[in-house]
Amino acid sequence: MKKVLFLAIISMFFISQSKAQDFPRPGCSSAIGQWMLKKKDTLGDRGVGDNYHMWDNATALKVKFMAGGSKVLRDKVKQYAKEWEKHANITFDFVTDGSAFTDLRIKLGKGYGHNSAVGTESKFRKQNEQTMNFDTLYFADADYYIASLKRKGINPPYNLNQLISEMRADPNHWNEKELKRVVMHEFGHALGLLHEQSYPGAINWKKTDSVYKYYRETQGWDKSKVDFNVFEMSNQFYTNGTEYDPKSIMHYSIAAWQTTDGYSMQDNYELSEGDKTLIAALYPKGKKESSLAVPKVDVTNVGDIKVMSDMQRGGLVITPSFDVKTNSKIGEVYFVARIADEDGYYLKAETDYYNWGGAVATYRKAVLLPNKKISYNKSSVKNLELFIPFDRLPQMGDKKIIIAFAVYLDDIKNKQMNKLMYFSTTTPLELPK
Ligand SMILES: [Zn+2]
Numbered sequence: 001m002k003k004v005l006f007l008a009i010i011s012m013f014f015i016s017q018s019k020a021q022d023f024p025r026p027g028c029s030s031a032i033g034q035w036m037l038k039k040k041d042t043l044g045d046r047g048v049g050d051n052y053h054m055w056d057n058a059t060a061l062k063v064k065f066m067a068g069g070s071k072v073l074r075d076k077v078k079q080y081a082k083e084w085e086k087h088a089n090i091t092f093d094f095v096t097d098g099s100a101f102t103d104l105r106i107k108l109g110k111g112y113g114h115n116s117a118v119g120t121e122s123k124f125r126k127q128n129e130q131t132m133n134f135d136t137l138y139f140a141d142a143d144y145y146i147a148s149l150k151r152k153g154i155n156p157p158y159n160l161n162q163l164i165s166e167m168r169a170d171p172n173h174w175n176e177k178e179l180k181r182v183v184m185h186e187f188g189h190a191l192g193l194l195h196e197q198s199y200p201g202a203i204n205w206k207k208t209d210s211v212y213k214y215y216r217e218t219q220g221w222d223k224s225k226v227d228f229n230v231f232e233m234s235n236q237f238y239t240n241g242t243e244y245d246p247k248s249i250m251h252y253s254i255a256a257w258q259t260t261d262g263y264s265m266q267d268n269y270e271l272s273e274g275d276k277t278l279i280a281a282l283y284p285k286g287k288k289e290s291s292l293a294v295p296k297v298d299v300t301n302v303g304d305i306k307v308m309s310d311m312q313r314g315g316l317v318i319t320p321s322f323d324v325k326t327n328s329k330i331g332e333v334y335f336v337a338r339i340a341d342e343d344g345y346y347l348k349a350e351t352d353y354y355n356w357g358g359a360v361a362t363y364r365k366a367v368l369l370p371n372k373k374i375s376y377n378k379s380s381v382k383n384l385e386l387f388i389p390f391d392r393l394p395q396m397g398d399k400k401i402i403i404a405f406a407v408y409l410d411d412i413k414n415k416q417m418n419k420l421m422y423f424s425t426t427t428p429l430e431l432p433k
């Protein structure tokens with residue numbers, strides 16, 4: 001689905017003028033839970049800084065590049081990513097392509113737009129999948145390549161294929177300003193920051209057809225994606241007490257016609273003072289933990305999610321195996337297994353029992369003490385079982401099922417519920433007859 005979407009965007013770009021600013025550009029399409037199953041329950045987790053998905057303070061994140069991207073371009077990405085290190089107590093350790101385990105994986109390529117997983121949500125992605133995309137076509141130094149085409153006597157309008165062949169013949173002429181802006185923005189997401197235009201009440205969007213049409217035509221986004229990426233306001237809690245910061249690198253540019261009051265915003269090209277202050281508060285240097293820290297759980301070493309039929313008890317027994325580490329705050333967690341059909345649609349629950357957000361599900365609650373490590377189903381003794389009676393599963397015929405395993409956290413003290421800490425799915429499984 002995602003691939004189709006982004007390919008569609010590329011095919012409709014044509015360079016009609018001979019000015020660099022007329023090159024099309026993708027917006028950042030970072031979205032929480034974008035890899036999730038269809039008909040997901042909405043998390044409503046947007047904000048300026050997603051406190052529940054911050055890395056531990058003073059972490060050295062292992063970062064690698066997926067195949068692709070010249071050394072010159074990679075070096076520039078490294079250089080601009082490290083701008084954040086001046087202010088945050090976080091290190092980006094760029095490791096070799098062959099490294100087996102990494103926290104962040106960067107794809108420099110064409111056709112995937114610019115986007116990144118938000119903070120520790122990178123952990124939901126498999127080691128062979130990227131956590132961040134940069135569309136290198138939009139980093140091209142357009143003025144340079146247009147001048148080159150003109151020297152050859154080729155007049156506008158130009159198309160993308162011409163640009164691509166120019167880049168192949170004479171690579172590594174980059175628009176530094178744009179590259180730096182986008183790299184700092186996406187690495188801001190990787191550190192857990194969200195779009196600044198989501199600040200509650202900051203932008204009075206004109207939610208008209210013309211705005212939806214604009215994002216459909218320039219980004220290929222459908223209505224729900226525009227609602228999610230552009231219009232959604234964050235929870236006040238996530239502002240971390242900051243003021244709205246129009247200079248933030250995490251802010252979209254906005255045209256006056258898109259707002260009811262004519263408010264507009266140009267792109268920002270540098271970290272704002274607000275960006276520096278917020279990231280330093282979230283990842284303080286010289287301190288063990290941020291004063292803004294909230295309860296979190298770290299789910300690691302997730303093994304196979306075993307699914308067995310228990311004919312005696314008349315149900316499915318699901319035993320995920322994983323380790324959990326808590327931070328300094330107490331939190332209540334739910335281990336949830338939702339059932340989806342083989343096409344990735346959650347099965348609709350018919351009753352309030354065995355129901356999680358409207359989907360057929362089974363779950364267990366646990367109150368986890370601070371600074372603990374707990375292993376579930378890692379030894380021969382099974383200490384976490386998720387059970388669902390057969391009669392709660394709709395008749396599936398010959399269709400297979402997918403189990404979506406998730407860990408949610410309730411932060412009672414801060415009244416922030418249902419924070420997604422982990423998510424993964426099984427491959428399609430045969431249901432017992
Ligand atoms: Zn973004």
